[in-house]
Every structure is written in structure tokens, then in C-alpha cells.
Amino acid sequence: MTTRDNENANHYDDEAKSTGWYGPAVVFGLAFSYTKPGQQILDIGIGTGLGSAFFNKAGLSVTGMDISDEMLDACRKKGWADRLVKHDLTVAPYPFDDGSFDHAVSTGVFQFFPDLDRVFREIGRVVKEGGIFVFVTGDRTEEEDAEVVVGPEHTGTGTSVTMYRHSTRQITGWLEHNGFHPIDSLEFSVWMDRKRKARFPARAYLAQKQSLQ
Numbered sequence: 001m002t003t004r005d006n007e008n009a010n011h012y013d014d015e016a017k018s019t020g021w022y023g024p025a026v027v028f029g030l031a032f033s034y035t036k037p038g039q040q041i042l043d044i045g046i047g048t049g050l051g052s053a054f055f056n057k058a059g060l061s062v063t064g065m066d067i068s069d070e071m072l073d074a075c076r077k078k079g080w081a082d083r084l085v086k087h088d089l090t091v092a093p094y095p096f097d098d099g100s101f102d103h104a105v106s107t108g109v110f111q112f113f114p115d116l117d118r119v120f121r122e123i124g125r126v127v128k129e130g131g132i133f134v135f136v137t138g139d140r141t142e143e144e145d146a147e148v149v150v151g152p153e154h155t156g157t158g159t160s161v162t163m164y165r166h167s168t169r170q171i172t173g174w175l176e177h178n179g180f181h182p183i184d185s186l187e188f189s190v191w192m193d194r195k196r197k198a199r200f201p202a203r204a205y206l207a208q209k210q211s212l213q
């Protein structure tokens, strides 16, 4: 994942395919029965669009948010995203009205951030009541360390990157604090190399926006 984040956006999809990046398929599998054609979905950290491509194929309209011009350009070239917006997900408010999306998705992004409470607050603000928030993050047990330093052999940049794993208790706390009811989760592996030997444990979560009253 780290490798892909730092690579040239034009090579991102090839690398994702070679290493076996199942996050987009896992989140779509968890969430698609809660979606309908014509609905609006926000993809946070859309990158080249892999995390929302299945939703687009299922007839949803996709808005993407990302901090990288290069990744947004690569996504724009594919031609199917409804709207692409440059914005840092750690900065509130996001440039969207309250309740302006039916659903939200994020894949391959949250493992870069130690604390997701404020991110989930903004997502809770822009998603309608009853909408779905489906995402992937790094996974750990309560006893395991949150920080994982990924070495240069897997980042592809010549430098190490610190990534974060979140326990189910942490994620559930942040979801409930921000108006989401956790529905389901599924553990899977993210491979850091083409030989699929170096494993980063990941988990996909499905949650539903509740009324705060």
C-alpha cells in the first residue's frame, strides 16, 4: 500500500493488480446490497479510483477527494468520476454540504493516520442518515502496537514510512462517537510485494449513519 501511495500515479493500477489489492472488492462486497443505482458516493482518498470503480459500475455517481493532483489527474483520465476535488482529509470542513452523499467509501488511506475521530466526524456530517460508510484500515489486536514502520524495500521511495493499525475497539469507538452504527467487518491481507510474502493485516468495516437525536 505504501509503495503504491508514493509511486507515479500512472503505474499505480499495474502495481495494485500485481500485488493483489483486494480492498476495493472487499468493500464493494460488504456494501453493495445497501446501495442503489443513481445514488451519490464520496470516495475519500480516491487515488486513481480503484476503491469506487465497482460502485460506479453498479450505477452510483462518484465524487472523489484526494490530496494529490497526480492521483486526481490519473482518475480524471478514466472519465467516469462525476466530480474530483483536491482536499486534505485531515482538514475540516470538507468542501461538501451536510448530508450531501448517500454513502462514503475509503480504501488504502486510513492506515496513514493514527487517529480517525475527526475524519469520521466530517464523514458523518456529509453522509445522509441511513447511508453506508465502508472502508479499509490496518488491523491489530488490542495488545499489538499501532505503529508499523514499513521499510524502504516495500515503500519504493528509498525511505521508511510509519503506518498505523487500528483495533476494532478503536474503530468502533470512533464510529459510534460520530453517529455510525457498525454493521460488519472482514479481515483480509494486503500484500506489500508482488511475491505476496510480506503481509499487512487489514480489515474492512461497514457502518451505517444513524440519527444523532
Ligand SMILES: C[S@@+](CC[C@H](N)C(=O)[O-])C[C@H]1O[C@@H](n2cnc3c(N)ncnc32)[C@H](O)[C@@H]1O
Binding pocket: 001, 002, 004, 005, 016, 023, 024, 044, 045, 046, 047, 048, 049, 050, 051, 065, 066, 067, 068, 071, 087, 088, 089, 090, 106, 107, 108, 109, 112
Ligand atoms: C494507497 S492510495 C489508495 C488509493 C485508492 N483509494 C485505492 O484504493 O487504490 C492512498 C491515497 O490517499 C491519498 N491521500 C493520502 N493522504 C491524504 C490526505 N491527507 N488527504 C487526502 N488524500 C490523501 C493519496 O494521495 C492516495 O491517492
